[in-house]
Amino acid sequence: MMDENLSIGFIGAGMMASALIKGVIKAGKAKPASITASDAYQPSLDRQAAEGVHTTLSNREVVSRSRVVFLAVKPDVVASVLDEIKDDVDPDRHLIVSIAAGISLESMEGRLNSGARVVRVMPNTPCLVSESAAAFALGTHATAEDRALVQELMGSVGYACEVKESQLDAVTGLSGSGPAYVYLLIEALADGGVRMGLPRQVALQLAAQTVKGAATMVMTTGQHPGQLKDAVTSPGGTTIAGIEALEKAGFRGAAMGAVVAATQRSQELKALSATPDKSSK
Numbered sequence: 001m002m003d004e005n006l007s008i009g010f011i012g013a014g015m016m017a018s019a020l021i022k023g024v025i026k027a028g029k030a031k032p033a034s035i036t037a038s039d040a041y042q043p044s045l046d047r048q049a050a051e052g053v054h055t056t057l058s059n060r061e062v063v064s065r066s067r068v069v070f071l072a073v074k075p076d077v078v079a080s081v082l083d084e085i086k087d088d089v090d091p092d093r094h095l096i097v098s099i100a101a102g103i104s105l106e107s108m109e110g111r112l113n114s115g116a117r118v119v120r121v122m123p124n125t126p127c128l129v130s131e132s133a134a135a136f137a138l139g140t141h142a143t144a145e146d147r148a149l150v151q152e153l154m155g156s157v158g159y160a161c162e163v164k165e166s167q168l169d170a171v172t173g174l175s176g177s178g179p180a181y182v183y184l185l186i187e188a189l190a191d192g193g194v195r196m197g198l199p200r201q202v203a204l205q206l207a208a209q210t211v212k213g214a215a216t217m218v219m220t221t222g223q224h225p226g227q228l229k230d231a232v233t234s235p236g237g238t239t240i241a242g243i244e245a246l247e248k249a250g251f252r253g254a255a256m257g258a259v260v261a262a263t264q265r266s267q268e269l270k271a272l273s274a275t276p277d278k279s280s281k
């Protein structure tokens with residue numbers, strides 16, 4: 001069991017860090033006072049300070065105050081942040097948890113002093129409402145305790161599982177970016193309702209609840225989505241007319257293509273994380 005007084009730090013206090021901070025506090029896994037957040041953008045820090053989180057403009061202070069340090073900056077900033085905190089990271093004390101898309105464990109370990117414990121996590125923003133879908137991979141020096149801690153922390157805000165690092169780009173393309181695809185779907189379904197005369201608010205509520213209900217059916221009945229689809233689809237009825245329209249528009253291919261494109265983009269981001277020459281350390 002995690003100690004609720006475990007000190008957790010966030011370097012970068014933007015969208016994803018805010019969602020994680022709120023989620024872990026709500027789950028009772030950390031107290032606001034045991035969290036430290038840094039950012040380059042003062043209004044982001046002001047938002048965290050209002051929640052009772054200790055804030056600072058110094059990334060090094062985050063490391064000095066925390067045992068678990070989340071790297072929650074954009075992928076192209078990770079290298080410079082690691083260079084900045086490198087000499088403050090103590091393998092006996094710190095676990096570094098990167099949530100940056102595409103940045104490899106090897107490249108991060110290569111920028112830190114030897115023995116640094118690093119984990120890569122790919123979360124998603126629904127951790128704010130305890131409905132995250134996350135996967136993680138352990139670095140060379142991360143321990144069984146680190147695995148248990150990350151599983152407990154991420155599991156407290158939704159579903160979490162360990163995967164091979166090579167699978168994390170696909171996780172990013174599916175569940176990391178996935179909430180945005182589903183928001184697009186909800187918006188489009190609501191637009192369809194509005195197009196056919198429903199009030200906007202009613203249409204949006206019906207669309208969102210339909211997506212939530214269908215997801216809950218998949219997760220609780222154990223039935224294949226195809227079986228559940230068939231149960232909605234009466235012969236010669238309304239649903240098959242709707243499905244025909246979706247199939248004609250290439251809906252399945254478009255959804256698969258979104259995951260493929262986002263995965264490929266995550267793979268491209270690796271180019272930003274080439275391992276530095278170790279002899280220069």
Ligand SMILES: NC(=O)C1=CN([C@@H]2O[C@H](COP(=O)(O)OP(=O)(O)OC[C@H]3O[C@@H](n4cnc5c(N)ncnc54)[C@H](OP(=O)(O)O)[C@@H]3O)[C@@H](O)[C@H]2O)C=CC1
Nearest residue numbers: 012013014015016039040041072073074075099100101123
């Ligand atoms: N958003 C999402 O749904 C998900 C994001 N991620 C990953 O999370 C990471 C953060 O993404 P997201 O929260 O969306 O991005 P944001 O831009 O919202 O947050 C990043 C924050 O880091 C700040 N920052 C920039 N440089 C530094 C620095 N040197 N030191 C400290 N803070 C700095 C930025 O300030 P400023 O704006 O002034 O530059 C910004 O406030 C990314 O690596 C992304 O791949 C992973 C899963 C899902």
Ligand SMILES: O=C(O)[C@@H]1CCC=N1
Nearest residue numbers: 101172175176177178
């Ligand atoms: O769009 C992005 O790059 C980040 C990573 C996954 C979700 N958002």
